[in-house]
Amino acid sequence: AQTVTQSQPEMSVQEAETVTLSCTYDTSESDYYLFWYKQPPSRQMILVIRQEAYKQQNATENRFSVNFQKAAKSFSLKISDSQLGDAAMYFCAYRRGIQGAQKLVFGQGTRLTINP
Amino acid sequence: DVKVTQSSRYLVKRTGEKVFLECVQDMDHENMFWYRQDPGLGLRLIYFSYDVKMKEKGDIPEGYSVSREKKERFSLILESASTNQTSMYLCASSPLRRNTEAFFGQGTRLTVV
Numbered sequence: 001a002q003t004v005t006q007s008q009p010e011m012s013v014q015e016a017e018t019v020t021l022s023c024t025y026d027t028s029e030s031d032y033y034l035f036w037y038k039q040p041p042s043r044q045m046i047l048v049i050r051q052e053a054y055k056q057q058n059a060t061e062n063r064f065s066v067n068f069q070k071a072a073k074s075f076s077l078k079i080s081d082s083q084l085g086d087a088a089m090y091f092c093a094y095r096r097g098i099q100g101a102q103k104l105v106f107g108q109g110t111r112l113t114i115n116p
Numbered sequence: 117d118v119k120v121t122q123s124s125r126y127l128v129k130r131t132g133e134k135v136f137l138e139c140v141q142d143m144d145h146e147n148m149f150w151y152r153q154d155p156g157l158g159l160r161l162i163y164f165s166y167d168v169k170m171k172e173k174g175d176i177p178e179g180y181s182v183s184r185e186k187k188e189r190f191s192l193i194l195e196s197a198s199t200n201q202t203s204m205y206l207c208a209s210s211p212l213r214r215n216t217e218a219f220f221g222q223g224t225r226l227t228v229v
Contacts, residue, residue: 009156035217045206045220091158095217103149103174104208104218106159 002027004094006107013082014115020067021077021110023092030054031097034068034075035104039089048090051075053097079112087114119143122207122221129228135194137224139207145219146212148190152176153204153223162205165190166212197228 003026013019036048051059051068058066067076092107123138151159161174163182171182183191204225210218
């Protein structure tokens with residue numbers, strides 16, 4: 001079974017600085033997707049960024065980027081120029097790459113606090 | 117935009133009651149999921165469905181059942197609510213194609229007293 005581990009229950013960063021959230025996963029599959037979701041106090045889960053395992057290039061979305069190390073099974077999220085609105089729970093998630101009803105497997109979450 | 121709507125944001129029920137949590141999506145997605153979210157444990161899958169009347173157990177199905185009579189609606193049922201089912205419940209949907217994420221509802225915070 002696939003597992004996802006986030007070893008940082010809480011992180012904090014000064015506004016405008018950069019922070020990196022860690023995620024490791026375990027799978028025997030070669031075709032899969034990895035995601036970072038954000039859950040603000042409103043509780044609405046929002047997709048931040050997605051990485052396809054067969055792509056070597058790290059995904060980026062504006063201030064958000066990932067460091068995908070497939071051999072090490074590591075998938076960290078870097079937030080640059082942190083803003084107050086980035087404060088939220090962040091979840092790393094894994095999904096198998098085959099078409100169909102493939103569930104998302106989530107990590108434990110990291111609560112990110114932005115200090116003004 | 118994809119919209120996944122859960123019928124209640126907050127719910128308080130008594131021990132032993134039968135509880136229904138409803139979820140509706142408007143994007144004709146085949147897959148629907150129910151997750152439970154607890155601090156320090158992340159999101160754990162309770163049940164999922166890939167078609168009408170089809171369902172599969174997730175990681176923590178005990179004490180729960182589901183119903184999917186229509187494609188857009190997926191209901192989670194607590195047959196006899198217990199205090200250890202106090203939690204946040206999240207519904208999600210996704211299409212069958214491989215290169216897409218799941219879309220979530222706003223969550224239902226259920227308290228069983």
